[in-house]
Amino acid sequence: MKIKLYINNQLKNINIHEGETLLETLRNLGFTSVKYGCGTGDCGACIVLKNNVPVNSCQILTASVSDEKITTVEGISTINKPHIIQIELTKAGAIQCGYCTPAIVLCAYALLKENSNPSIDEIKGAISSNLCRCTGYIKIIEGIQNAAKLYSNLFQEDN
Amino acid sequence: MITNIKKWYRPNSIEETIRLLSETNSKIYAGGTGFHRYKITKPISLIDIRKLNLNYAQPIEGGTLLGSSRRFSDIAKCQCTDGLEILRDAVKLSASPSLRNLITIGGSMVSPPSWGNLPTALLALDATITIQSPEKKTYTIQDFIETNPLTKESIITEFFIPEAPGFGKYFRLSKTKFDYSSLDIAVYIKTEKDIIQKTRISVGNIFPKAKRLITLEKELTGLNIKDDKIQRIISDFKIRAKIKGEYSEKYLTQITTVYLQRIVKELLIKAQY
Numbered sequence: 001m002k003i004k005l006y007i008n009n010q011l012k013n014i015n016i017h018e019g020e021t022l023l024e025t026l027r028n029l030g031f032t033s034v035k036y037g038c039g040t041g042d043c044g045a046c047i048v049l050k051n052n053v054p055v056n057s058c059q060i061l062t063a064s065v066s067d068e069k070i071t072t073v074e075g076i077s078t079i080n081k082p083h084i085i086q087i088e089l090t091k092a093g094a095i096q097c098g099y100c101t102p103a104i105v106l107c108a109y110a111l112l113k114e115n116s117n118p119s120i121d122e123i124k125g126a127i128s129s130n131l132c133r134c135t136g137y138i139k140i141i142e143g144i145q146n147a148a149k150l151y152s153n154l155f156q157e158d159n
Numbered sequence: 160m161i162t163n164i165k166k167w168y169r170p171n172s173i174e175e176t177i178r179l180l181s182e183t184n185s186k187i188y189a190g191g192t193g194f195h196r197y198k199i200t201k202p203i204s205l206i207d208i209r210k211l212n213l214n215y216a217q218p219i220e221g222g223t224l225l226g227s228s229r230r231f232s233d234i235a236k237c238q239c240t241d242g243l244e245i246l247r248d249a250v251k252l253s254a255s256p257s258l259r260n261l262i263t264i265g266g267s268m269v270s271p272p273s274w275g276n277l278p279t280a281l282l283a284l285d286a287t288i289t290i291q292s293p294e295k296k297t298y299t300i301q302d303f304i305e306t307n308p309l310t311k312e313s314i315i316t317e318f319f320i321p322e323a324p325g326f327g328k329y330f331r332l333s334k335t336k337f338d339y340s341s342l343d344i345a346v347y348i349k350t351e352k353d354i355i356q357k358t359r360i361s362v363g364n365i366f367p368k369a370k371r372l373i374t375l376e377k378e379l380t381g382l383n384i385k386d387d388k389i390q391r392i393i394s395d396f397k398i399r400a401k402i403k404g405e406y407s408e409k410y411l412t413q414i415t416t417v418y419l420q421r422i423v424k425e426l427l428i429k430a431q432y
Contacts, residue, residue, distance in 0.1 A: 001167065018205075019164035041192060041258050042337070053232070054257040059192045063167045064207050107257070128336070129255035 003066035007031070008075025022048065022057040022065060026072060033073040033102035037131075044130035047103035048072050054107045054129060073102040076109055085109060085147045092143035096134035104130045108144045116152035120145070166204040170211070173316060177293045179206055181312040189228055190261040192254075193270025213265070213316060222321040227265025227314075235259060242284065242323025242347045249280035249329045249345065255337050265315040268303070276343055278304055279363035280329055281318070282371050283345035289317040304368050325349030325357065326426045330418055331364075334405055340364045341404050342411055346422045350430040353384050360419070365400035365411045372396070384427045393420045 005012050007029070016025055023046045026034045034057055037045030041056040048057045049071035077083035082090075085108045086101075095101050104127055111118055111126035118126070123144050124137075132140060168185065170176045179185055185204035188194060213226035216233070225234070231250040239247055253276045254262060267277045268288065281288075281300040289297045292313030298306075309315070331343035342365050349357040358376040363369030375396045382389060393416065400411035 017160055017162070017164075018167060019161035019199075021160065024160055040195070041255070044255065044257060047257050050260070053260045055260050056192075056257050059195050059258065059261060061161070061164070061188065061191060061194075061205070063205070064188055064191060064209075125256065129257035 001063060003063060005062070005066065006069040008071055009069075016062045018061075018063055020062050022060040022062045022070070025062040026057060026070070031072045031074055035099055035102065037099070042131070043100075044103050044107075045100055047106055047129060049106055049110055052110060052113065054103075054110050056129070071106065073105055076105075083109070084151045085112070085144065088147035088150070089140065089143035092139045092146060094135055094139035094143040100130055100132045104132070104140060108147065111144075112148055116148060118144075118148055161199050163199040163202045164205055165202045167207055168204060169207045169209070173211060173291055173314060174293065176206055176208060176211065176314055177291060177312055179204075180314070187269075187314060189266040190230065190263040191266075192258055192261050193266055196270070208314075214263075222319055225264055225318045225320060227316055227318065228263045229265075231259040231262045231264070231267070232256065234264065242325050242327035242349075243320065245280045245283050245323070245327035245329045245345045245347060246320060249276035249331075249343075252276060252329070252331055258337075264318060268315060269309065276329070276331060276340060276363075278369040279343045279345045279361045281320075282361035282363075282369055283327065283329075283347045283359045284323055285321055285359060287319045288315060289319070290314065291316050301371060304370075323347060323349075326429050328422050328426055330422055332414065332418075341406050342400075342415060342418075343369075344415065344418055344422060346419070346426060348379075348423070348426045348430065350384055350427075353431075355380050355382050355384060355427075362398070362415060362419075364404075365398075365402055365408075365415060367402060372398070379423070384430055389423065389427070390420050393423060 001018055002015055023034055034048055035045035037043035039058050041059040046056055046058040047054045050065060051069050077086055085105050089095055107127050107130060123141050168179050170179055183204050185206050188205040188207055213228035215226040216229060217224045231253055235247055235251045237243060237247040286300050287297050288303050290313050292310055325348050327347040329345045331340040333340050343363045345361045347359040358379045360372045360376055361369055378392050398412055398415050400408040
């Protein structure tokens with residue numbers, strides 16, 4: 001079937017299978033920052049933003065989000081111009097294997113867009129959908145805190 | 160990929176949805192999270208109900224109407240400080256934040272295992288549920304749970320949550336933060352001049368279906384909030400867990416009484432100040 005999707009602010013007319021998940025569609029289109037983890041919505045590796053809120057793309061059939069706005073990490077940064085959240089996570093030593101990182105970046109991005117001065121509890125809440133088996137979360141929280149402190153106005157500029 | 164999904168419909172009205180449900184081999188797709196837990200073994204079509212605009216929260220006289228597509232994350236934003244805390248906390252404690260951005264209140268009552276916490280919370284709030292198929296019928300949550308009136312041709316359209324000016328608490332026991340509940344309890348108490356005017360107590364996940372403890376409610380209603388008998392009445396009340404899960408029935412039976420005592424005590428202390 002044919003549907004329209006706004007991926008990273010670009011309108012895409014795409015052909016999908018009726019039973020295809022958003023995770024599969026995005027990876028097929030080359031957005032490989034979106035990771036397959038558990039396939040049951042438990043690990044959060046597949047999180048993307050749907051209309052600016054984090055959702056598990058493995059739990060969504062693509063046909064059900066036609067005409068909606070999807071954001072992946074490719075939509076907020078490039079290799080040469082990483083997002084400040086990515087820079088601060090790197091500086092804090094919050095990235096080891098990196099598999100969970102794109103989803104964490106997006107969850108942090110959604111949080112900071114809503115609240116540029118989050119408390120530690122709010123940061124913990126925002127990334128509580130994400131499982132990271134390497135870092136133990138302390139450095140991730142530190143990285144997000146630092147990003148918030150340094151660039152509290154950035155997200156208003158993005159809009 | 161679920162290869163047995165063959166077609167999507169996008170109806171503009173509830174009537175059209177019901178017609179599609181009766182004329183085609185189709186299922187409603189709302190949040191979708193429960194759907195991914197089924198094995199789809201035969202070809203089916205799906206009905207995307209986004210155009211029905213059932214994601215509203217509308218205050219009306221005596222309470223609030225919630226459309227069945229209202230998402231858990233929206234319900235969790237409730238700034239309530241009264242008995243509606245029961246519903247807010249029940250959805251806040253369901254699944255992870257990213258899943259709560261998908262799960263709908265209607266879908267959660269349809270998909271077994273339900274995301275777990277809603278039936279118990281809705282029972283304590285004396286909520287009602289409206290189903291259309293094609294005639295519109297409203298059921299108490301108790302009746303809905305007992306009789307399961309949903310058919311292949313029906314759609315849950317709306318919930319009515321009555322005002323809850325007293326105090327309420329929702330509690331759940333689970334092995335991990337986002338796991339399904341092994342036990343959940345919701346208690347609503349309204350007092351006036353230190354007398355318990357209304358009590359609703361519901362318990363879920365330790366029985367095959369969540370239920371109200373009507374006898375216990377009656378025993379507590381009318382007592383003074385400082386009455387020493389209250390804790391003893393709860394302690395003497397016979398609750399028997401009847402489900403085999405991650406904990407033994409004996410443990411669940413004992414822990415239910417203990418948590419019930421604590422919750423009622425906490426609410427009655429709140430009522431004093």
